[in-house]
Amino acid sequence: MLQPRGPVTASGSLALIAGGVAIGILTGVVSRSRWSMLAAPAGYLVAFELIRTRAGLPSTGPLELGSAFGPLAYVLGRVLPWLLGGTAIAVGAAWATRSRSRRPIGLTAVTAALALVAGSLALQASSPALTTADGRPIPGSVSELITVDLGGEQQWIQVRGASADLPVLLYLSGGPGQSDLAFSRVLLEPLTRDFLVVGWDQRGAGKSYPALDVATHTRQRAVSDTVELARWLIDRYGGPKVYLLGESWGSLLGIMAVSQAPELFHAFLGSGQMVAPLATDRLIYADLVTHAMGTGNGELVARLAAMGPPPYRNVFDYATIMSHYGLIEGAYTPPAGYLRRGAASGVGPYGVLGSEYAPVEKINVLRGLLDSFAVLYPQLQDIDLRRDATRLQVPVYILAGDHELRGRTQPAREWFDALDAPSKRWYDIANAGHSVAFEHADELLRILLEDVQPALR
Secondary structure (H helix, E strand, O other): OOOOOOOOOHHHHHHHHHHHHHHHHHHHHHHOOOOHHHHHHHHHHHHHHHHHOOOOOHHHOOOOOOOOHHHHHHHHOOHHHHHHHHHHHHHHHHHHHOOOOOOOHHHHHHHHHHHHHHHHHOOOOOOOOOEOOOOOEOOOOEEEEEEEEEOOEEEEEEEEEOOOOOOEEEEEOOOOOOOOHHHHHHHOHHHHHOOEEEEEEOOOOHHHHHHOOOOOOOHHHHHHHHHHHHHHHHHHHOOOOEEEEEEOHHHHHHHHHHHHOHHHEEEEEEEOOOOOHHHHHHHHHHHHHHHHHHOOOHHHHHHHHHHOOOOOOOHHHHHHHHOOOHHHHOOOOOOHHHHHHHHHHOOOHHHOOOOOOOHHHHHHHHHHHHHHHHHHHHHHOOOOHHHHOOEOOOOEEEEEEOOOOHHHHHHHHHHHHHOEOOOEEEEEEOOOOOOHHHHOHHHHHHHHHHHHHHHHO
């Protein structure tokens, strides 16, 4: 019951409820006092807070009021253990000390509500079937959620395509720690008629949040996981190689994976290409300072001055900077198809309403982004592809939005221009920002079918 992060799986949550009820009953029987209904949950909460300080993660730390994401992290790290554990202990103690001369109507109602919550926690996630334009399932299509053992940890992937015989395209999401299963399912849907699209919750992200271990969560492990997954996909689906698509952090991870095991990949496609995280963050900081001073935004100037230039103090400072990206990317209107697919998806903020996530996993989507980023992003500060990846053995295709931040485009262009690869091509995409592959999935499909595949023949 006293795991530092609290329950991270459905089974762990159910065990917390069952254990809490048992402890509450035992406490009530031993004390024979109705005060145990308050004392036992309070003792549990104190012990839990003392245990969790050892985890060293944003969702387990103290309340951080300097950022809007601080209270969010605090709530995410406590909503399950406090509510489930505390309520279960109180209910157990109440039943053990109830007065036999009175009908415990209120207690029965609370118990029923707790049982209902327990039942909802057991609900399973699912990947919706691929359908035709009129809503009928496509015969022989693939739509499944699968666990894969990568580096000794169970990690989740989603595989979707009109046929199991299609070439495999592995999508690497951003972050680190971002789960894109719901978003990639919705926004990369145009690709599923021609490719077996694989979304992956990397170690520590979303459905794979239970695999987060501070001691082993390294960039080297992330690269090894990627290579291992590519081999697994080749073995399972029979293709000679896979296409690799990276978004943001995933584009950096993709280049490192391609450098390590080029024999596994047909080609690499980068969307929102990252090249040098620290250099990018410093350029973005400088652009925000210039914008704030030029527009007379004294509050933002003071905030940036207090934070100082990157690398920043913690994940909450990074989140604050990210919340101001819109000031320097400029307004634009993405394609109608992207807007239509997003509006009809119903996946909600960060995709948490997607059917891909069971109830506990919906919380893991958010705390995984905070916790995994906090552990992994500091390890990326010394990476610079302009120095570390000047030569690749696979074709490279980069999609750059015309509203992408200068901090990303400038290093990416410098790296690309000097890159030695079998073939390479840079695409300037109009009406696009950082998430070019999502915003322009139809153009991405055209590039794959008309430029990438013919060049491999």
